[in-house]
Amino acid sequence: MVKPANFIINTDYATLKNDSSTIVTVTFAGSQDIPASVTAAGSTLQATTDVVIGQIGSITRTQIASSKDSTKFRATRVLNLRRTGTVLASPAVYNPVTFAYRLNATTIRCVYHVLNPYSEILTTEAANETITFDITTFLPPFV
């Protein structure tokens, strides 16, 4: 049985209920040196921001934009970037990955993640880059 005070309509089909929303930014500082990819653990750099959002069991819907292309929000879970740093004083392309993932029951961590694919030190692009995560959460039928 249900309490009439809590609802106005029953549905034949399950629904997706809105939960919460927030905007989170992550700034990756420019001109950082990333060690050569000799060891997996030492060849990455990350910038992260944590946010407490949503009820337990909520699902996220994310739009992501970079400060280097700030008018373009993309509806996506993972945004792959293409940037040009330097290796041994020569231009070197690398591919930062930005994404948001569930850290624990209440917290979402937004990440800017760079892997150095080279066997020499990679220096990232000079300018800082800020990633904006536009996150909404909703409750699926299972919750």
Add this chain to the structure above:
Amino acid sequence: MPVNPRSFLINTDYPIDQVVYLRSGLESIGASSSGTITIAHGLSFIPLLGGSWSLNSDFSVQYEYYSGTFPSGSVSTNLYGVELDITANSTNIIIGYENTLGATTVYFRIFGLQPSDSNVDIEPTASSADNFVIDTNLNYTKIYEAETIVVASGNTYTITHGLGYRPQVTAWKTDTSGFRSPIDFQEPSTLSFDSVEVTTTTVVFTIPAFSFSNRIDYRIYYEESA
């Protein structure tokens, strides 16, 4: 009389998402393994899928598909330690998994929506009034537009919504082999991945030249993004 759809919890002029398929389950997966879990969906159309998965039966910490525990045990090749993805064809739902860590059990929940070009009767997913109620404490995303488009490889398709704000958008791609999955990976250069760009006036779908996608199902909602 015109109304502002964002001001109403329920308005029959503005449809909301109806979940027409529900499924949950679990699977044991081996250490450092990859594979698929295949489930017959029994629908007469290829559903638009969503959902979540967890390493805990109570889903206390859960992940969306195409996401997982971070970081992986091998950062040079995998972003996530355990990752599940999801796709569907005309008969099955296929959950793909990639595990760079130890043996574990994955628990999955799946919901499916009906494509806009499907017009068939479907059994209700609500088994009793206790399960699915429209709760006045919550808002429900209202659909501005739910359509299916075909975009040739190497082309863009622009929808002018004119809402004046950046709306929430969800999209699915279908490849030439008939597999349909959420669009969840993108890159600005659109070299590899299908892209959904959202502005205050438009939604732009871009299909890279060598993409295998040939159909996009999308839903634009009246609700603003955050």
